[in-house]
Amino acid sequence: MEETKIPGDDKPTRSLNFIEEIIEEDIRNGINEGRVHTRFPPEPNGYLHIGHAKSICLNFGLGKKYGGKTNLRFDDTNPVKEDVEYVDSIMEDVKWLGFDWEDRLFYASDYFEQLYEYARILISKGKAYVCDMTADEIGETRGTPTRPGTESIFRSRLVEENLDIFARMRAGEFPDGSKVLRAKIDMASPNMHMRDPVLYRILHTTHHRTGDRWCIYPMYDFAHGQSDSIERITHSICTLEFEVHRPLYDWFIREIGIYAPRQIEFARLNVTYTVMSKRKLLELVRDGNVNGWDDPRMPTICGLRRRGFTPESIRTFADTIGVAKRDNVIDVSLLEFCIREDLNRRANRLMAVLNPVKLILDNYPADLVEEMEAVNNPEDDSKGKRMMPFSKTLYIEREDFMEDPPNKFFRLAPGREVRLKAAYIICCESVVKDPGTGEITEIHCTYDPQTKSGMPESNRKVKGTLHWVSEKHAVSAEVRLYDRLFIKENPDETVEGKTYKDFLNPDSLKVVTAMIEPSVNSAREAGKFQFERNGYFSVDKDSTPQHLVFNRVVPLKDSWAKAEKVK
RNA sequence: UGACCCAUGGUGUAACGGUAGCACAAGUGAUUUUGGUUCACUCGGCCCAGGUUCGAAUCCUGGUGGGUCAACCA
Numbered sequence: 001m002e003e004t005k006i007p008g009d010d011k012p013t014r015s016l017n018f019i020e021e022i023i024e025e026d027i028r029n030g031i032n033e034g035r036v037h038t039r040f041p042p043e044p045n046g047y048l049h050i051g052h053a054k055s056i057c058l059n060f061g062l063g064k065k066y067g068g069k070t071n072l073r074f075d076d077t078n079p080v081k082e083d084v085e086y087v088d089s090i091m092e093d094v095k096w097l098g099f100d101w102e103d104r105l106f107y108a109s110d111y112f113e114q115l116y117e118y119a120r121i122l123i124s125k126g127k128a129y130v131c132d133m134t135a136d137e138i139g140e141t142r143g144t145p146t147r148p149g150t151e152s153i154f155r156s157r158l159v160e161e162n163l164d165i166f167a168r169m170r171a172g173e174f175p176d177g178s179k180v181l182r183a184k185i186d187m188a189s190p191n192m193h194m195r196d197p198v199l200y201r202i203l204h205t206t207h208h209r210t211g212d213r214w215c216i217y218p219m220y221d222f223a224h225g226q227s228d229s230i231e232r233i234t235h236s237i238c239t240l241e242f243e244v245h246r247p248l249y250d251w252f253i254r255e256i257g258i259y260a261p262r263q264i265e266f267a268r269l270n271v272t273y274t275v276m277s278k279r280k281l282l283e284l285v286r287d288g289n290v291n292g293w294d295d296p297r298m299p300t301i302c303g304l305r306r307r308g309f310t311p312e313s314i315r316t317f318a319d320t321i322g323v324a325k326r327d328n329v330i331d332v333s334l335l336e337f338c339i340r341e342d343l344n345r346r347a348n349r350l351m352a353v354l355n356p357v358k359l360i361l362d363n364y365p366a367d368l369v370e371e372m373e374a375v376n377n378p379e380d381d382s383k384g385k386r387m388m389p390f391s392k393t394l395y396i397e398r399e400d401f402m403e404d405p406p407n408k409f410f411r412l413a414p415g416r417e418v419r420l421k422a423a424y425i426i427c428c429e430s431v432v433k434d435p436g437t438g439e440i441t442e443i444h445c446t447y448d449p450q451t452k453s454g455m456p457e458s459n460r461k462v463k464g465t466l467h468w469v470s471e472k473h474a475v476s477a478e479v480r481l482y483d484r485l486f487i488k489e490n491p492d493e494t495v496e497g498k499t500y501k502d503f504l505n506p507d508s509l510k511v512v513t514a515m516i517e518p519s520v521n522s523a524r525e526a527g528k529f530q531f532e533r534n535g536y537f538s539v540d541k542d543s544t545p546q547h548l549v550f551n552r553v554v555p556l557k558d559s560w561a562k563a564e565k566v567k
Numbered sequence: 568u569g570a571c572c573c574a575u576g577g578u579g580u581a582a583c584g585g586u587a588g589c590a591c592a593a594g595u596g597a598u599u600u601u602g603g604u605u606c607a608c609u610c611g612g613c614c615c616a617g618g619u620u621c622g623a624a625u626c627c628u629g630g631u632g633g634g635u636c637a638a639c640c641a
Binding site: 043081138143177179180195198202243247322324420421532 | 582
């Protein structure tokens with residue numbers, strides 16, 4: 001069949017975001033000979049989270065889109081906070097997300113020698129000086145946003161003396177905090193970052209890569225732009241809070257006289273009910289509020305991975321949220337939509353009863369076992385079918401039965417007919433209760449032998465379809481139900497002296513023992529499933545053949561809850 | 568009471584001086600051996616006031632609101 005072409009309809013439908021517009025304009029203007037080179041520059045002081053995923057997708061995406069390159073660079077200029085553990089996890093997470101920096105793995109610490117030379121250039125030009133003031137004194141003399149600062153008495157130090165002291169700082173002659181190298185710019189600038197910012201501080205700390213070779217370390221502002229320049233990055237994309245740093249970024253490049261990349265800022269990602277601060281996430285891990293960085297409740301890449309998110313779904317999410325300069329809070333339901341959409345296509349269905357109650361078919365032969373055929377994925381025929389053992393005694397979901405059902409309830413109730421998915425239509429005859437607690441212990445039904453799935457009679461309309469497992473064939477498994485919300489609302493630490501931890505959801509994790517159809521044993525490697533009518537689940541890394549463990553990735557869209565709300 | 572940035576449905580994001588569109592969310596209906604999926608439909612928006620223009624979400628001015636900046640963190 002041939003599709004009719006609508007004139008003008010073949011133009012790219014996706015419009016450009018503002019960064020792409022800048023890049024395309026640069027290309028049109030012949031800047032950098034049309035070259036596009038980006039970088040993802042994390043500091044290895046924590047694990048990557050969903051917010052970084054936006055930046056990763058953006059930077060690598062742009063590199064790919066414009067036939068350019070993207071570097072991975074560790075911004076490791078503060079040995080106090082950084083560690084190889086984080087370096088390793090970051091590389092793993094970027095790879096898992098599906099991006100490849102090829103042979104372009106760099107570290108700001110690779111450039112320490114070059115950066116030191118750049119600093120000497122500034123000193124020689126009279127644009128930098130060694131200052132002996134304490135951190136407090138520097139802070140006090142910096143002024144405030146509305147009041148100019150005052151110049152350091154060391155500002156007039158001679159070039160030769162500066163060069164000499166700077167060399168001795170490097171040689172380790174001075175203790176931590178005793179001296180810093182500062183740029184000589186303008187203590188009255190309305191931009192605080194231009195008020196003689198610190199370039200180098202003394203830190204007698206072992207660096208995770210350079211060891212004890214250095215005891216002076218460059219500050220972010222002095223390292224980042226120059227690192228971009230060394231790598232000949234064309235577009236240095238960062239988040240909005242660095243906007244006020246841009247004049248300084250450009251100042252260093254200009255004064256040193258080196259290749260000039262262009263810094264572009266975008267709004268960082270925020271997600272409702274989600275903590276997105278490295279510092280706070282670190283606290284949660286350190287204080288034991290979660291079981292590590294990869295706890296499935298964490299918004300870290302490894303947490304999402306362990307929970308069962310796919311890299312595709314995260315990339316789709318990043319594409320969908322777009323890029324702009326206004327502050328934003330993305331509704332977590334969009335993330336959930338992306339993973340549901342992906343998993344609906346790829347996850348095989350499985351009968352799993354999370355809260356079992358016994359159902360006995362009074363008219364079914366006691367020793368008979370039938371094999372029922374069930375499709376693995378109604379969205380994808382190629383996923384094939386499987387057989388499920390069916391017998392007299394079954395488990396169904398306790399919530400699928402009500403003695404005294406409300407109007408909109410169309411599952412099992414006394415005297416009502418319901419379909420057992422892929423099996424028979426049954427009718428509820430009676431219930432047995434525990435005389436003590438009054439809890440229902442057995443539901444007795446009769447089945448209609450003419451309604452086995454596939455028979456003509458099975459086409460009969462019944463209101464509800466239940467999932468089930470055979471009592472003697474079912475496999476038990478530990479199922480971890482992670483709630484939709486880990487944080488009850490967006491935490492605001494300024495409220496009534498509360499900390500964000502007061503907003504942690506105490507019910508964020510529930511553990512139950514579920515009964516699952518036996519085919520789970522052979523299909524476990526598949527990794528991800530939809531538990532019929534409950535949600536998408538992934539096999540946890542704690543899982544063993546003897547002890548199955550599942551995480552709930554995300555619940556199914558719950559229309560039953562909506563129906564309940566209406567009434 | 569400084570500098571810089573931002574302002575489009577509930578949430579995001581388009582429109583580049585010429586019909587305000589898309590996605591999520593929400594609602595209605597149809598299909599369905601998952602109250603899932605799918606399909607159709609509905610709801611709902613240009614911060615305010617001036618100005619330029621035949622015509623402004625778009626350009627200009629002024630308000631208003633929000634954000635960022637005062638680590639020897641990044």
